[in-house]
Amino acid sequence: MTNKAAWLTAAKARPFKVDDAPMPMPSGTEIVVRNHAVAINPVDWAIQATGMFPLPYPAVLGLDAAGQVTAVGESVSKFKIGDRVVTSLDPFAKKDPRRGAFQLYSLAREEGTAKLPDSINYSEAAVLPLAVSTSASALFQEDTLGLQLPMPNATPTGKVVLIWGGSTSLGACAIQLVVAAGYEVATTASAHNLDAMKAIGAKFVYDHTKETVADDIITDLKHLDFGGAYCAVLTTESIKQCAKIAREFNGKKLVQTVLGVEMPFPEGLPEDIAFRNVYGTSLLENEVGTAIWGNYIPEALAAGSFKCVPPPLIFGEGLDAIQGALDRWKEGVSYQKVVVELP
Numbered sequence: 001m002t003n004k005a006a007w008l009t010a011a012k013a014r015p016f017k018v019d020d021a022p023m024p025m026p027s028g029t030e031i032v033v034r035n036h037a038v039a040i041n042p043v044d045w046a047i048q049a050t051g052m053f054p055l056p057y058p059a060v061l062g063l064d065a066a067g068q069v070t071a072v073g074e075s076v077s078k079f080k081i082g083d084r085v086v087t088s089l090d091p092f093a094k095k096d097p098r099r100g101a102f103q104l105y106s107l108a109r110e111e112g113t114a115k116l117p118d119s120i121n122y123s124e125a126a127v128l129p130l131a132v133s134t135s136a137s138a139l140f141q142e143d144t145l146g147l148q149l150p151m152p153n154a155t156p157t158g159k160v161v162l163i164w165g166g167s168t169s170l171g172a173c174a175i176q177l178v179v180a181a182g183y184e185v186a187t188t189a190s191a192h193n194l195d196a197m198k199a200i201g202a203k204f205v206y207d208h209t210k211e212t213v214a215d216d217i218i219t220d221l222k223h224l225d226f227g228g229a230y231c232a233v234l235t236t237e238s239i240k241q242c243a244k245i246a247r248e249f250n251g252k253k254l255v256q257t258v259l260g261v262e263m264p265f266p267e268g269l270p271e272d273i274a275f276r277n278v279y280g281t282s283l284l285e286n287e288v289g290t291a292i293w294g295n296y297i298p299e300a301l302a303a304g305s306f307k308c309v310p311p312p313l314i315f316g317e318g319l320d321a322i323q324g325a326l327d328r329w330k331e332g333v334s335y336q337k338v339v340v341e342l343p
C-alpha cells in the first residue's frame with residue numbers, strides 16, 4: 001500500500017500537485033480510510049484561492065470522504081478493517097495534512113465516522129460529512145441553536161424551525177436532522193428545488209428569489225411556535241431576512257448562521273436579534289458528535305430514513321481531477337455536490 005495526495009504546495013498555489021504522501025498510522029480512536037470518493041466544499045476552494053486559514057505547506061485539503069477502513073487504532077471499538085464508511089475529516093483544526101481528504105489514505109476519527117449500508121455507494125455518501133457535521137453543530141449544541149436531538153420516533157415539539165437555503169448541502173442535511181428531532185421545517189430554495197425540499201421533509205417551502213419571501217413566511221407561519229432560524233447561506237441579505245422573520249415569531253430571537261468562528265459578522269445586522277457562528281466540526285469534541293455520528297446517522301442510513309443529498313455531481317476520477325472539481329464548484333451548483341471518485 002502506498003499513499004498519494006493532491007498537495008497544495010504553497011499558499012494560493014495551483015494546480016494541486018499529485019505526488020507521494022506518507023501512509024498515516026492510526027493511534028487511539030483514529031482509523032485509516034482508503035478514500036473511494038471525496039467531495040468539494042466551499043472552504044477548499046476559498047483556502048486555495050485566497051490563502052485564508054494559514055496552513056503549514058505543503059497541505060492536503062478536503063473534509064468529505066467515503067471509503068474502506070484499512071487500519072484502526074488500539075482504542076477503536078466500532079470499526080474493523082474492511083468496513084465501508086463515510087467520514088468527517090478536518091485537516092484544518094490540527095493543521096495536519098494526514099487528515100485531509102484529497103489523498104488515497106486519510107487519517108480519520110472514530111468519533112466522526114459512520115458505517116455505510118451496502119445500498120449506499122461511496123459517491124452518494126461523500127456528499128454528507130461536512131454538511132452533517134456543520135449543520136448538527138449549528139443546530140444541536142448548547143452554544144448554538146440548542147434544538148432537541150434527532151432520534152427514531154422523536155416526540156413532536158409542535159415548533160417550526162426556519163432553514164434558509166434548504167438546497168445548500170448544509171441545508172439539505174439540516175432539514176432531515178431537524179425533522180428527525182421532532183420539528184416542522186420551513187425552508188427556502190429556488191423554485192426548481194422546492195419539490196426536492198418537500199421530498200426530504202420540509203413542510204413549508206418558499207422560493208428565495210421572490211421579493212416577498214420573508215413577508216410570505218411571516219404571514220403564513222407567524223401563528224406557529226418558533227424553534228429558531230438557521231441561515232445556511234452566507235450572504236448578509238440572507239442573514240437579514242432570517243432576522244426579519246425571527247423578530248416576528250413567538251420564540252427564540254436568534255439567528256444561527258454558518259459563519260466560521262474566525263469570521264466577523266457583517267455590519268448593519270439588527271441589534272434586537274442574537275447571531276451565532278459555528279465551527280463545522282466542533283461536534284466531534286462534544287456529546288452532539290456521539291449522538292449524530294455515533295448513533296443517529298449510521299442507524300438512519302441503514303433504515304433509509306436519512307438520504308444522501310444533494311445528489312453527487314461526479315466530476316471525474318483520480319487525484320488529478322481534484323483541481324478541476326474545485327473549479328467546477330466555483331462555477332456554481334444548484335442542489336448538487338461536486339464529487340471525485342478515487343477507484
Ligand SMILES: NC(=O)c1ccc[n+]([C@@H]2O[C@H](COP(=O)([O-])OP(=O)(O)OC[C@H]3O[C@@H](n4cnc5c(N)ncnc54)[C@H](OP(=O)(O)O)[C@@H]3O)[C@@H](O)[C@H]2O)c1
Nearest residue numbers: 042165167168169170189190208234258259260280334335
Ligand atoms: N462555518 C462552517 O464551519 C461552515 C462549514 C461548511 C460550510 N459553510 C458555509 O455554508 C454555506 C453553505 O455551504 P454548502 O456547501 O452547503 O453550499 P452549496 O451547497 O455549495 O450552496 C449552493 C446552494 O446555495 C443556494 N443559494 C444561493 N444563494 C441563496 C439564497 N440567497 N437563498 C437561498 N439559497 C441560496 C443555491 O440554491 P438554489 O439553487 O436552490 O437557488 C444552491 O443550491 C457556504 O457559505 C459555506 O462557506 C460554513
